[in-house]
Amino acid sequence: MAKIKATDLGTQPIGKLLIRQAVPASIGILVMSLNILVDTIFVGNWIGSIAIAAINVVLPVSFFIAALGMSIGVGGSSIISRALGADNKEKALKTFGNQITLTLLFTSTLAVFGLAYVDSIIPAFGGKGAIFEPAKIYYTIVLYGVPFLALSMMGNTVIRAEGKPKFAMYAMMIPSVGNLILDYVFINVLDFGMQGAAWATTGSYVLCLGFIIWFFFSKHSELKINLSHFRLQKSIISEIGSLGFVTLARQAVVSITYLFMNNILFNLGGETSVTAYAIVGRMIMFALFPVYGITQGFLPIAGYNYGALAYSRVRETINTAIKYAVILATMVFVLLMVFPEFITRLFTHDAEVIKQTPSAMRWVFAATPIIAVQLIGAAYFQAIGKATPALLLTLTRQGFFFIPLIFILPEFYGELGVWMSFPIADVLATIVTAYFLNKEIKTHLIEESIKH
Numbered sequence: 001m002a003k004i005k006a007t008d009l010g011t012q013p014i015g016k017l018l019i020r021q022a023v024p025a026s027i028g029i030l031v032m033s034l035n036i037l038v039d040t041i042f043v044g045n046w047i048g049s050i051a052i053a054a055i056n057v058v059l060p061v062s063f064f065i066a067a068l069g070m071s072i073g074v075g076g077s078s079i080i081s082r083a084l085g086a087d088n089k090e091k092a093l094k095t096f097g098n099q100i101t102l103t104l105l106f107t108s109t110l111a112v113f114g115l116a117y118v119d120s121i122i123p124a125f126g127g128k129g130a131i132f133e134p135a136k137i138y139y140t141i142v143l144y145g146v147p148f149l150a151l152s153m154m155g156n157t158v159i160r161a162e163g164k165p166k167f168a169m170y171a172m173m174i175p176s177v178g179n180l181i182l183d184y185v186f187i188n189v190l191d192f193g194m195q196g197a198a199w200a201t202t203g204s205y206v207l208c209l210g211f212i213i214w215f216f217f218s219k220h221s222e223l224k225i226n227l228s229h230f231r232l233q234k235s236i237i238s239e240i241g242s243l244g245f246v247t248l249a250r251q252a253v254v255s256i257t258y259l260f261m262n263n264i265l266f267n268l269g270g271e272t273s274v275t276a277y278a279i280v281g282r283m284i285m286f287a288l289f290p291v292y293g294i295t296q297g298f299l300p301i302a303g304y305n306y307g308a309l310a311y312s313r314v315r316e317t318i319n320t321a322i323k324y325a326v327i328l329a330t331m332v333f334v335l336l337m338v339f340p341e342f343i344t345r346l347f348t349h350d351a352e353v354i355k356q357t358p359s360a361m362r363w364v365f366a367a368t369p370i371i372a373v374q375l376i377g378a379a380y381f382q383a384i385g386k387a388t389p390a391l392l393l394t395l396t397r398q399g400f401f402f403i404p405l406i407f408i409l410p411e412f413y414g415e416l417g418v419w420m421s422f423p424i425a426d427v428l429a430t431i432v433t434a435y436f437l438n439k440e441i442k443t444h445l446i447e448e449s450i451k452h
Contacts, residue, residue, distance in 0.1 A: 056277065072154050287336055
């Protein structure tokens with residue numbers, strides 16, 4: 001593969017460029033989600049179905065803290081992409097240094113706080129009854145590795161902003177493969193149970209950060225920072241914060257959603273329903289990996305060309321990304337509608353879980369073909385630095401529609417109402433996003449492309 005330069009984002013054909021950016025991102029997400037999927041299968045078969053529910057309780061807490069790193073990464077990477085497009089490399093370097101400092105400060109502080117209040121946090125997120133003890137074991141160990149994960153997630157977005165998707169893919173693959181190997185050794189060979197699963201996960205975070213540090217010191221990175229770049233600069237922090245808050249708010253809503261879902265489902269159906277939700281949640285990341293890959297590939301292309309004032313290329317990038325993502329999402333939809341029971345049996349032998357999960361899975365993925373519009377639309381505003389619409393559109397699905405629905409519909413339909421909330425929220429969020437994206441294209445991109 002030829003060496004990819006940041007300037008290629010503004011010169012190569014959009015279709016070819018999007019594929020070259022999206023394929024490595026998709027592969028990286030696929031391997032990462034396969035890791036989560038197989039990890040859950042290992043845990044379910046080697047430890048038990050309650051262990052699946054326990055991990056599902058812990059993930060929103062640990063991933064919220066780690067999402068600080070991702071939010072700082074995405075916010076800063078939007079600045080970096082546009083700075084490189086405008087040939088302002090010094091701003092890109094200062095932004096990267098500030099990203100590292102902010103990530104270390106925030107995530108380390110929150111990890112300490114999370115460990116101090118473990119006995120209160122676990123039950124609040126649905127870790128009740130038989131779920132509490134294994135969840136506490138997993139949570140305590142995984143939180144040690146969360147700062148490593150946060151720095152890795154931050155660094156990965158910067159690698160992609162440089163136009164180096166192949167290395168971003170490697171950064172996601174290495175810890176995934178490492179985690180599976182460590183899972184086998186710690187759980188199956190050494191019989192460490194939940195502790196083994198947790199140490200395997202933490203070890204994988206350390207491996208990931210090691211690779212990312214190597215990348216930025218290598219000849220492959222254009223961002224060679226020095227100590228002066230780590231000094232926090234108010235204007236850069238403000239810009240990172242306004243854009244990164246979109247990603248952080250999204251993950252905060254995801255964590256809140258897990259909190260509500262685990263508690264609502266525990267009250268409606270006990271540990272079995274929480275386990276069913278855990279399985280479906282794993283499939284959301286795994287099954288939609290190509291759509292998320294297109295979205296990740298879309299971000300640096302849109303941001304670079306917007307910074308370079310190439311508005312016609314930005315418009316073409318939006319159209320191409322949506323087209324590719326819709327096709328892939330439709331293919332995923334067909335597979336999930338046909339094989340939900342087979343998928344469920346991979347995770348567990350628990351008869352009650354196998355009975356309940358397939359129907360839930362069909363409901364959750366019922367609106368999959370149209371979600372590409374919502375994902376690409378929200379990502380566009382983030383890529384070009386428009387924080388407010390990006391934030392609102394990002395929160396539309398889960399914050400404005402889904403969370404209210406999971407409180408309203410179960411009053412009429414019981415547990416079925418929880419699963420029905422997924423496609424209804426998807427449809428409503430897509431309609432809203434399509435309206436604002438179309439308005440932005442007509443009133444800004446088309447007008448600006450005529451001027452330039």
